Amino acid sequence: xxxxxxxxxxxxxxxxxxxxxxxxxxxxxxxxxxxxxxxxxxxxxxxxxxxxxxxxxxxxxxxxxxxxxxxxxxxxxxxxxxxxxxxxxxxxxxxxxxxxxxxxxxxxxxxxxxxxxxxxxxxxxxxxxxxxxxxxxxxxxxxxxxxxxxxxxxxxxxxxxxxxxxxxxxxxxxxxxxxxxxxxxxxxxxxxxxxxxxxxxxxxxxxxxxxxxxxxxxxxxxxxxxxxx
Amino acid sequence: xxxxxxxxxxxxxxxxxxxxxxxxxxxxxxxxxxxxxxxxxxxxxxxxxxxxxxxxxxxxxxxxxxxxxxxxxxxxxxxxxxxxxxxxxxxxxxxxxxxxxxxxxxxxxxxxxxxxxxxxxxxxxxxxxxxxxxxxxxxxxxxxxxxxxxxxxxxxxxxxxxxxxxxxxxxxxxxxxxxxxxxxxxxxxxxxxxxxxxxxxxxxxxxxxxxxxxxxxxxxxxxxxxxxx
DNA sequence: CGTGCGCTTGACTTTTTTCAATAAAGGTGG
DNA sequence: CCACCTTTATTGAAAAAAGTCAAGCGCACG
Numbered sequence: 070x071x072x073x074x075x076x077x078x079x080x081x082x083x084x085x086x087x088x089x090x091x092x093x094x095x096x097x098x099x100x101x102x103x104x105x106x107x108x109x110x111x112x113x114x115x116x117x118x119x120x121x122x123x124x125x126x127x128x129x130x131x132x133x134x135x136x137x138x139x140x141x142x143x144x145x146x147x148x149x150x151x152x153x154x155x156x157x158x159x160x161x162x163x164x165x166x167x168x169x170x171x172x173x174x175x176x177x178x179x180x181x182x183x184x185x186x187x188x189x190x191x192x193x194x195x196x197x198x199x200x201x202x203x204x205x206x207x208x209x210x211x212x213x214x215x216x217x218x219x220x221x222x223x224x225x226x227x228x229x230x231x232x233x234x235x236x237x238x239x240x241x242x243x244x245x246x247x248x249x250x251x252x253x254x255x256x257x258x259x260x261x262x263x264x265x266x267x268x269x270x271x272x273x274x275x276x277x278x279x280x281x282x283x284x285x286x287x288x289x290x291x292x293x294x295x296x297x298x
Numbered sequence: 299x300x301x302x303x304x305x306x307x308x309x310x311x312x313x314x315x316x317x318x319x320x321x322x323x324x325x326x327x328x329x330x331x332x333x334x335x336x337x338x339x340x341x342x343x344x345x346x347x348x349x350x351x352x353x354x355x356x357x358x359x360x361x362x363x364x365x366x367x368x369x370x371x372x373x374x375x376x377x378x379x380x381x382x383x384x385x386x387x388x389x390x391x392x393x394x395x396x397x398x399x400x401x402x403x404x405x406x407x408x409x410x411x412x413x414x415x416x417x418x419x420x421x422x423x424x425x426x427x428x429x430x431x432x433x434x435x436x437x438x439x440x441x442x443x444x445x446x447x448x449x450x451x452x453x454x455x456x457x458x459x460x461x462x463x464x465x466x467x468x469x470x471x472x473x474x475x476x477x478x479x480x481x482x483x484x485x486x487x488x489x490x491x492x493x494x495x496x497x498x499x500x501x502x503x504x505x506x507x508x509x510x511x512x513x514x515x516x517x518x519x520x521x522x523x524x525x526x527x
Numbered sequence: 528c529g530t531g532c533g534c535t536t537g538a539c540t541t542t543t544t545t546c547a548a549t550a551a552a553g554g555t556g557g
Numbered sequence: 558c559c560a561c562c563t564t565t566a567t568t569g570a571a572a573a574a575a576g577t578c579a580a581g582c583g584c585a586c587g
Binding site: 130131132133134136138140151152154155156158161162184185187188189191192194195196198199200201202203205206207208209210212213214215252292293294 | 359360361363381384416417419420423425428437438444521
Binding site: 245256 | 564565
């Protein structure tokens with residue numbers, strides 16, 4: 070069956086027995102969200118978790134005044150909302166589809182039964198949660214220990230990773246969302262981008278295309294050795 | 299044996315079979331750290347994790363310029379450094395004893411063998427990691443969405459939780475450490491404490507004793523409805 | 528009894544946000 | 558394909574928040 074094939078492709082479920090896939094297939098629900106649609110809201114009852122199949126999802130916190138902080142953007146293969154499953158409490162943040170998104174939903178109760186019956190499922194989950202904790206540590210470090218130019222530089226370098234030859238990177242999100250990911254506001258981001266351009270460190274190609282002219286400069290900014298004029 | 303008794307008392311290992319305790323007892327190492335002593339440094343090889351028995355430990359990130367951000371302060375019963383165990387990478391932060399601290403050390407390899415042989419151990423660990431993720435989300439929210447007075451107010455309210463009658467709270471850490479926990483510097487913290495006192499919201503009793511005179515005021519500050527003059 | 532460290536306060540600087548106005552992009556329907 | 562409208566992005570000027578530097582106080586500890 071096709072469903073099992075899709076489940077087997079999810080990293081979280083890698084290396085499991087066939088019988089696990091069968092059981093997972095029995096409890097899974099297929100869901101589709103439109104762009105901009107809310108997947109779950111902070112303080113919603115955590116009735117289960119999702120695994121993104123296609124599309125992208127932002128998980129974020131909202132302040133009473135309306136400022137948004139994106140915790141992470143999830144793409145295909147990544148689970149979201151698992152935290153609520155294991156603490157048995159409400160979701161600690163909200164989730165919204167950035168584009169049309171298809172996801173598998175696993176209900177809390179059924180999944181917990183499954184994992185209790187055969188806890189080997191838990192091992193992959195541990196790795197996923199640890200990975201996420203690591204990412205959050207990095208975010209905390211960025212927010213607290215770096216100022217905005219440093220965070221932006223680190224992000225640009227991250228985008229440029231793995232493409233040694235090409236110096237052109239593509240922002241996969243609009244700039245206002247990038248601001249929210251970096252813990253600032255669009256105006257500030259815009260100004261810093263302009264400064265980076267003035268200093269010859271980057272060059273804006275299209276609205277979402279940026280050329281990295283001076284990687285070393287970015288690294289110095291990211292580590293705090295260098296400051297913008 | 300005494301050792302097994304101590305292991306059984308650790309929340310992380312709650313509800314396990316007797317044989318688990320025996321096995322854990324076989325791989326555990328007892329360690330003592332003096333006040334100020336480093337338990338592990340960021341970028342150290344993650345060879346295992348600790349469970350605090352007595353004393354307190356701060357886990358923190360350090361910026362190149364020397365500013366410190368405390369991620370969390372751990373007390374008796376809490377595990378530290380588990381993230382490195384499951385990702386198999388280096389520690390994402392440093393850990394230091396705030397006072398004389400006794401801790402059990404579990405070596406990565408042995409613990410992983412144990413958990414693989416009987417993954418039911420993993421379930422408690424999942425709950426712990428989820429709990430931690432939740433705390434980190436809250437910290438990110440505080441750092442990004444609240445300004446310092448709001449963070450401080452939230453912290454004071456947290457200290458005052460559960461003691462409805464008494465309005466006096468005790469800081470369990472020196473103020474410079476509190477500043478680092480709140481993502482600011484001692485000078486800023488000092489000024490805001492002074493403002494809170496001027497507005498009649500708190501009253502400083504001793505160097506580590508603070509009386510909460512106006513809980514509602516603190517709540518308004520924590521939620522951003524109210525600002526300091 | 529002095530030294531040192533934690534804490535506080537003042538004056539000043541830097542960084543970021545706020546408010547407001549304008550410009551550019553993207554999508555929709557004629 | 559173009560006009561129109563909404564959303565997204567940029568820029569300036571001013572305000573606010575937090576950080577830096579420097580000085581001084583007080584208490585604990587040797």
